Structure formats: C-alpha cells, structure tokens
Amino acid sequence: MKIINIISGATIIGTLFAGIFFFNQAQCDESNEILTIHNPISIYFSYPENIGKDDMPLDALSGASLREETANKMTNQQQISAALRDSTGADEFSIKTTEPYNSDYDLMRDRAYAEIDDEAFPSLVQDKLDLSTYDVIFLGTPVWSGHIPRPIATFLKHNNTQGKTIVVMNIHLGSRFGSTINDIKKLCPNAKVIAGISVRASDDNQSVKQKTLEWLTAHSFSHNTQ
Structure with a gap:
C-alpha cells in the first residue's frame, strides 16, 4: 500500500488580460490529508507529441520546455510523468488527437484558443481507457x-x-494552475480533484524532476507496496 499526503483542492481565481493570465493565489483553498494509493496512473497531454512530426517547435505553448536555452531532451510534462512512473510505479498514458496540431505556433494557438472558446471536444486516437483498477x-x-x-x-x-x-x-508560462482545476472539476463532478505541482515550461528537465521528487517526499509518499 502506498501512502501520500497531498495538498488538497486549490481553487484559483484569475483574469486573462493582454494574453497573460493573472491569478490571485490568496483565493486558494488548501488543506492537507492522507491518501491511500493502491494503483496510480499518469495521464498527460503534451503538444509536441501532437504535431504529427518529430521536429518539435522551440516556442510552442506547451513545448516551451524545449527551447534551445534549456537544453532539455523532453518536455517538462513528459519529465513529470517519467518521474512519477519511476518513483511510484504509475502506468503512463499520453493523450493524442486524431488531427495533429500545426507545428507553426500561431496556427496552433489559433486552433487551440478556438477550441477553448467553443468548448470543443477534439477527436482522439484513443478516447477511452479502462480506469477501473486505478484509484x-x-x-x-x-x-x-x-x-x-x-x-x-x-x-x-x-x-x-x-x-x-x-x-x-x-x-505553465506564468499562470500557474489558472482555471484548470475548475475545468477538471466540471468534467469530473464525482471525482476528487487536487492541485499537485505547477512548474514553468522554461524550467530545465533536471530541476523539474527534482521538484517532482521533492513534492512526493514532502507529501509523505511511501514506496511501501504491501
């Protein structure tokens, strides 16, 4: 049995202004609790895995982790998932669209923002996954x-x-959780949604890996699987 103590349920309130999302961290509602984890899974979406080609753009919205100055070998989303896999034994699943996003940043952004405005549900390569064994x-x-x-x-x-x-x-690129917690709560009304970690896309892979491991340690993650 794996035990983890996690900061629970942050609600972030903020404003989108001039393309930048400003948040009021004082509105976060955080509490500590002990969770028993039997079988975790890491599910993630990474833009560079959804452009349909191998030459990842260096200024992509969620691929900013791959800018030349970082010398990163993977996106920070991939790095977090890998650290979770290696530390907790979590399975991994990458969400992929049937219609790849454009590798041109401006075209990708226009489509991404239009999908958000329209509350669209883009088609996925695999939209269903058996989650019954995961808690x-x-x-x-x-x-x-x-x-x-x-x-x-x-x-x-x-x-x-x-x-x-x-x-x-x-x-993120400066907004931290933005409205993502509330977005997920609306889609998963019968799940408990918890704010985990939030890292900048421009951070280097090693520091993100270290932050993920420190977060697990700070929240009392136990490697005991009995």
Whole structure:
C-alpha cells in the first residue's frame, strides 16, 4: 500500500488580460490529508507529441520546455510523468488527437484558443481507457489561455472518473494552475480533484524532476507496496 499526503483542492481565481493570465493565489483553498494509493496512473497531454512530426517547435505553448536555452531532451510534462512512473510505479498514458496540431505556433494557438472558446471536444486516437483498477490519476496538463487543452476535456468526457482522486500536474508560462482545476472539476463532478505541482515550461528537465521528487517526499509518499 502506498501512502501520500497531498495538498488538497486549490481553487484559483484569475483574469486573462493582454494574453497573460493573472491569478490571485490568496483565493486558494488548501488543506492537507492522507491518501491511500493502491494503483496510480499518469495521464498527460503534451503538444509536441501532437504535431504529427518529430521536429518539435522551440516556442510552442506547451513545448516551451524545449527551447534551445534549456537544453532539455523532453518536455517538462513528459519529465513529470517519467518521474512519477519511476518513483511510484504509475502506468503512463499520453493523450493524442486524431488531427495533429500545426507545428507553426500561431496556427496552433489559433486552433487551440478556438477550441477553448467553443468548448470543443477534439477527436482522439484513443478516447477511452479502462480506469477501473486505478484509484489515483496524476493528470498532466499545460495551461492554454488559462484552461486545460480541449483534448483533455475529450478524454475526461469519455471516461468514468467516479470515485477517483485526480492530482493535477501542471505546466505553465506564468499562470500557474489558472482555471484548470475548475475545468477538471466540471468534467469530473464525482471525482476528487487536487492541485499537485505547477512548474514553468522554461524550467530545465533536471530541476523539474527534482521538484517532482521533492513534492512526493514532502507529501509523505511511501514506496511501501504491501
């Protein structure tokens, strides 16, 4: 049995202004609790895995982790998921769209923002996953215009998350969690949604890995699987 003590249920209130999402951290409602984790899974969406080609753009909204100055070998969303896998034994699942996003940043942004405005549900390569054996879902998401990317909304719409604990692992460009916690709560009304960690896309992979491990340690994660 794996034990983890997690900061619970942050609600972030903020404003989108001139393309930048400002948040009021004082509105966060945080509490500590002990969770028993039997079988976790890391589910994430990464833009560079959804452009349909190998040459990842360096200034992408959720691929900013791959800018030349960082010398990163993977996106920070991938890094968080890998650290969770290696530390907790979590399975991994990457959300992928049937229609790839454009590698051109401006075209990708226009589509992504239109999907958010329209509350669209883009088609996925695999929209259903058997979650019955998992009690905790680490959900990795970038923040697009203060919200979750709509492919994540599609996945959550098509899967039963009743009774699950969803821990949000977030990549941002300055907004931290933005409205992602509330977005997920609306789509998963019968799940417990918890704010996990939030890291900048521009952070280097090693520091993100270290922050993930420190977060697990600070919240009393036990490697005991008995």
